[in-house]
Amino acid sequence: MECISVFDMLKIGIGPSSSHTLGPWRAAERWIKELKVAKKFDSVESINVDLYGSLSLTGKGHATDYAVLLGLSGADPERIPVDSIDTIIDAIKKTNTIVFNNETTLPFDVNTNIIFNRKFLPYHANALTFTAVINGRNYKSTFYSIGGGFVVKEERSNHKKNFEIKCSFPYPIEKGTELLKFCTDLNKSISEVVLENEKSIRSETAINDELKRIWDTMLECMYTGCHTEGSLPGGLNVRRRAYDMHQSLKGDTPYSNPVEWIYAIRNTEVKFRQILKWVSCFALAVNEVNASLGRVVTAPTNGSAGVIPAVLMYYLVIENHDGNFEDIKRFLLVAGEIGSIFKKGATISAAMGGCQAEIGVSSAMAAGALCELSGGSPEQVLVAAEIAMEHHLGLTCDPIGGLVQIPCIERNAMGAIKAINACELALDTDPNNVKVPLDKVVDTMWETAKDMHTKYKETSEGGLAVRVNMADC
Numbered sequence: 001m002e003c004i005s006v007f008d009m010l011k012i013g014i015g016p017s018s019s020h021t022l023g024p025w026r027a028a029e030r031w032i033k034e035l036k037v038a039k040k041f042d043s044v045e046s047i048n049v050d051l052y053g054s055l056s057l058t059g060k061g062h063a064t065d066y067a068v069l070l071g072l073s074g075a076d077p078e079r080i081p082v083d084s085i086d087t088i089i090d091a092i093k094k095t096n097t098i099v100f101n102n103e104t105t106l107p108f109d110v111n112t113n114i115i116f117n118r119k120f121l122p123y124h125a126n127a128l129t130f131t132a133v134i135n136g137r138n139y140k141s142t143f144y145s146i147g148g149g150f151v152v153k154e155e156r157s158n159h160k161k162n163f164e165i166k167c168s169f170p171y172p173i174e175k176g177t178e179l180l181k182f183c184t185d186l187n188k189s190i191s192e193v194v195l196e197n198e199k200s201i202r203s204e205t206a207i208n209d210e211l212k213r214i215w216d217t218m219l220e221c222m223y224t225g226c227h228t229e230g231s232l233p234g235g236l237n238v239r240r241r242a243y244d245m246h247q248s249l250k251g252d253t254p255y256s257n258p259v260e261w262i263y264a265i266r267n268t269e270v271k272f273r274q275i276l277k278w279v280s281c282f283a284l285a286v287n288e289v290n291a292s293l294g295r296v297v298t299a300p301t302n303g304s305a306g307v308i309p310a311v312l313m314y315y316l317v318i319e320n321h322d323g324n325f326e327d328i329k330r331f332l333l334v335a336g337e338i339g340s341i342f343k344k345g346a347t348i349s350a351a352m353g354g355c356q357a358e359i360g361v362s363s364a365m366a367a368g369a370l371c372e373l374s375g376g377s378p379e380q381v382l383v384a385a386e387i388a389m390e391h392h393l394g395l396t397c398d399p400i401g402g403l404v405q406i407p408c409i410e411r412n413a414m415g416a417i418k419a420i421n422a423c424e425l426a427l428d429t430d431p432n433n434v435k436v437p438l439d440k441v442v443d444t445m446w447e448t449a450k451d452m453h454t455k456y457k458e459t460s461e462g463g464l465a466v467r468v469n470m471a472d473c
Contacts, residue, residue: 023145028071061402147349225285398463
């Protein structure tokens with residue numbers, strides 16, 4: 001059975017897209033490693049990159065070309081200073097050279113050595129091929145970016161799964177029914193079962209440290225988005241909205257950093273109507289940072305990165321002022337497990353399943369996680385996840401200009417609100433009376449994904465992307 005860690009679902013990286021930015025970046029890193037293992041790296045004379053399918057059709061808007069360049073340059077998406085990205089890209093363009101893996105300088109013209117091919121390759125909609133010229137011969141390697149920053153090789157015939165994730169979890173889970181059985185047999189909550197699996201890979205101290213790093217990144221992202229004015233890059237001239245919303249909500253309590261900010265919001269008088277505005281503000285903030293090539297956490301993707309932090313922040317500043325790291329830990333463990341069930345049984349790639357695979361999955365992850373923190377049983381947690389996804393089924397992905405901005409940013413706010421609503425409905429639900437179990441909605445989502453027309457799967461060839469003229473924005 002395929003084992004997916006919480007840390008596979010929640011990855012730190014650079015925006016705007018996990019499948020179009022982080023995936024190609026990681027693919028470049030893996031290709032370099034292949035060349036080194038084969039002892040060919042030092043003999044490379046020149047390199048070319050071919051982008052196919054969705055990576056080509058919306059690659060410019062998703063900064064796929066930038067991601068490839070940064071990966072080939074040896075930069076780490078988790079730790080690269082964001083303000084150095086433009087410097088690296090500008091140097092490549094100006095000199096027509098690239099410092100391959102930050103080791104050796106090769107000729108590279110971004111206009112000719114990155115080729116955007118409109119055709120799709122068989123295994124997945126997001127494909128890219130790296131070519132190295134060595135002694136006049138071409139050595140090719142093809143990768144598929146299958147969503148959430150996951151990357152697989154061409155020869156892997158089942159494109160839905162990343163068979164490189166191998167482990168021996170004591171409680172292997174592929175479906176919701178299996179998860180519930182473990183909870184019943186062990187008399188544990190979902191977060192406790194997931195924690196036991198994670199402890200089979202790393203120490204609990206390491207788990208806590210990494211979960212804290214993930215939450216700190218999410219919090220920093222929300223903080224940055226709420227305190228940054230202006231318009232987003234890319235040509236749509238989308239005005240950042242989180243800043244203005246935050247200014248109208250934040251009150252007068254002083255703060256100087258993200259942690260103090262949490263306490264400041266807790267001390268702000270929040271009226272009923274403002275709750276929705278706060279949740280929307282948090283979600284918009286994250287995805288405005290994402291749209292500007294900022295650092296975010298895939299949850300489960302970059303395009304849906306705002307839902308989980310917005311709902312978790314809602315819990316900490318609205319629902320439970322005594323919330324602490326243990327609550328954050330439980331939330332992220334549950335969210336990660338629900339996301340992995342969707343990845344195993346369906347997809348988290350918009351290029352394969354439309355936006356139901358991104359916002360829908362993130363909303364389900366957040367709904368289930370919030371439900372556990374709110375006292376829901378394991379059965380109610382899965383009911384919450386099912387409700388959230390059920391009302392995202394069929395959601396298309398039609399980004400204007402190929403940018404992760406319209407309608408993507410607002411969809412994160414909508415997904416967060418739906419997650420909270422789904423949680424509340426689940427808490428008032430008797431699981432014995434549920435007509436649609438989580439596993440059925442996962443199966444339905446995958447069937448819907450396969451039936452959906454290609455033009456509504458992150459190609460910018462249908463929907464809003466063709467009805468709205470960028471020049472009029």
